[in-house]
Amino acid sequence: MIKHEEIQRHTIAVLVDNESGVLARVIGLFSGRGYNIESLTVAEVNAADNLSRITIVTSGTRQIIEQIKNQLRRLVPVHKVSDLTIEGPHVGRELALVKVSSTGEKRVESLRIADIFRARAIDSTNESFVFEVVGATEKVDAFIKLMEPLGLVDVSRTGVAAIARGAAAL
Incomplete structure (x- = not known):
């Protein structure tokens, strides 16, 4: 085997x-x-x-x-x-800008979901929002997935920034 x-x-x-x-x-x-x-x-x-x-x-x-x-x-x-994965506890975060274009109830729902994920609306027009979401990659992925049926238009991601916890330095 x-x-x-x-x-x-x-x-x-x-x-x-x-x-x-x-x-x-x-x-x-x-x-x-x-x-x-x-x-x-x-x-x-x-x-x-x-x-x-x-x-x-x-x-x-x-x-x-x-x-x-x-x-x-x-x-x-x-x-x-x-x-960082094996050398001890670490903190990793990613930032994404997520553009959602929708009207009516879908627009309201996108704001509700953004609130749950602590995403900020950093730009708004009558037809769209640009949300800023920060967190672990899994959180960013989940937010984007939930925005897809609500009119997801575009996504820009920074990639992961990570650092070891505690007093040790790279």
């Missing part, structure tokens, strides 16, 4: 030099080996030391995730790789 390993979603934080081409090298590592990136965020986190943080959400078996982390560590501009 062949044992199949379970595929799990992991959030990986990578501290890198903030310079041209680093992101392309990280993405190339994934695409060159056929690994999928489910979410990707990048931002400068330390201007004095010229460092950026890349947060990647990917899925794979334990072996594949270990291979990804080891290959990331070998890249020259990478300072630290942290698998």
